[in-house]
Amino acid sequence: MQRVVQFFLGLTRPMRDADGMACFTVRTTAGRIALNEILLNIRRTILLVDLDGSFWHPVRWPRRPLVLCQIPRLFSRLGRRRLFMMAYLTGRASEQLRSFGMLVRGVVAWCQFGAERWQDGQQVDLVPVPAGLEQANSELDGLPYSVERKTHAVATHWTADDDKKAVELLLDRHKSLADQHLLAYHPGNLVVELSPLGMSKKVSAACFARQFLPPEVMEGFVGEFSPVEQEVYEQIWASLEASGTTFVPSLQSPYFIYVGDSAPDMGVFLLLDYLRGLGIPVLKVAVKGYQPLEDLADIVVDGPAGALQFVRELELHTAPWWLRCLRRSFGHAA
Missing domain, CATH: 3.40.50.1000 (HAD superfamily/HAD-like)
Known part of the structure; x- marks a missing residue:
């Protein structure tokens, strides 16, 4: 009732x-x-x-969420x-x-x-695969963490139970690899990722x-991008146009x-x-x-x-x- x-x-x-x-x-x-x-x-x-x-x-093992x-x-x-x-x-x-x-x-x-x-x-x-990604990948071999290798990026995963000092060293290592091989460095939630620069x-x-707004609407936001971000932005847009995206x-x-x-x-x-x-x-x-x-x-x-x-x-x-x-x-x- x-x-x-x-x-x-x-x-x-x-x-x-x-x-x-x-x-x-x-x-x-x-x-x-x-x-x-x-x-x-x-x-x-x-x-x-x-x-x-x-x-x-x-999750530590990214194929098992x-x-x-x-x-x-x-x-x-x-x-x-x-x-x-x-x-x-x-x-x-x-x-x-x-x-x-x-x-x-x-x-x-x-x-x-x-x-x-x-x-x-x-x-x-x-965007194209970054030139330094393969070398960065090879330098991550043997880590006691889950290394997730993708076509355009590489990500390393850990858990909340891992030693915090060891994780800080891991982040420092990835930051160094990003600087050395001209990659973007993205620390996230129990993960750090290296991707194309910009x-x-x-x-x-x-x-x-x-895609949904007149071009002039985005000019103020995009105008604050760094030169390398601007280059990637134009590259992505050109690829979208070339692909026939509606x-x-x-x-x-x-x-x-x-x-x-x-x-x-x-x-x-x-x-x-x-x-x-x-x-x-x-x-x-x-x-x-x-x-x-x-x-x-x-x-x-x-x-x-x-x-x-x-x-x-x-x-x-x-x-x-x-x-x-x-x-x-x-x-x-x-």
Whole structure:
């Protein structure tokens, strides 16, 4: 009887604003305004997410993450039926994502910090493999850590239980290799990565956003790039154009959401702050654990479970009214 009463009470709840989302707190006024705008214009919303550390816990052996089977289904559903676009911006290689089922219909994957792009079964390399990567790889042989070798990058993983001084030495070694072989150095959540010089999530996210905005909108942000970042930015954009990627610069008032958890995601948050300053509604979601990112966030969620719950709630608000009521009354399994 209680379930029946909850169902009919659910019929009276329109859930058209952020107050209907009870799984988190919007900490900023700008974030609350943006979320309400997003919920009213969900078909023009672009959800860009990090993966490792954001939707599953980092692991020492990168080929064995605990990816809940509901995650790719949820993301595919959002990309195909609910949002304007669902996309990843991740350090993972596309082949790795394929191996545990994350390359699904309706999702665009920007992999290896944006060095490669996957959509609808088609992969495009956006930048060349850095010349110093092979030598850096060889100098990481024999480490007592998990070394993840990819086409455009190499990442070394450890766990929270590893000796902190040993990890500091490991980070110093990678910084030295990056300087020596002209590679970019990216310390993250229990991982450190070396990638093409000038490549970062900040640069890739700028290229990603440029697909949906007039070129002049991005000029102020890109104008602050270093010369090498500017070169990579233009290189990625030229590769996108050459690949025949479809751009949507005429998308009327796009809305952006980003979910991230660690230092490499700071650049994306800075981009969203820039877009917010131009009057574009954006929402920054941080997974608890990295304080500088939390300080910039509109929403802070508790671990991968919190990030998944946020996306579930977002999908709940995009569903038809009758399905929203069923799910609200009987749980998200409906």
